[in-house]
Amino acid sequence: KAGVTQTPRYLIKTRGQQVTLSCSPISGHRSVSWYQQTPGQGLQFLFEYFSETQRNKGNFPGRFSGRQFSNSRSEMNVSTLELGDSALYLCASSLAGTVGYEQYFGPGTRLTVT
């Protein structure tokens, strides 16, 4: 069974631009979560989607948004990029809508903002 896939793996953008990252969960998984990882702040939760509905959102500005499609694939968008948005963005999927299921992470997208 294929794991969680994320595209692109690496991205370089300029301040003020916007970016869209994509995540394909493990087949059959309906919950997708996004996390930002930086050396200073560690892993921070961005948002979680289940059946195309955002169920939880972390403490990030409105420039960070996401969505989930009917096939459970998810995208996150960051508008008006800032230097501080440089990070590893990780996507995770889990089997079902209940909170107890194991999270499986993708390889991440490394975003560099210059």
Next chain:
Amino acid sequence: KQEVTQIPAALSVPEGENLVLNCSFTDSAIYNLQWFRQDPGKGLTSLLLIQSSQREQTSGRLNASLDKSSGRSTLYIAASQPGDSATYLCAVRVSGDYKLSFGAGTTVTVRA
């Protein structure tokens, strides 16, 4: 707000020694706790998941314990190998929540 702490931040041991990694959390109303491994620049690999009703989980050389009342979990890695060198992260999910709260991790170096 759930706070997760991992001590020590870094650990260096000779090959063959057993590893003990600690994780503490402030809110004992957790649903489960998950241990991950992260290699430099890579994603997270799930090692063990412990539900709140469980006291421990084992997988091969790995054993994780959970003491919910004291807000602690310990990951034991037996007979460490150089390939065990990585950062180990613990994450907890609070009951009724859909996010994981992560510790900062323990970076392990196993010397050959």
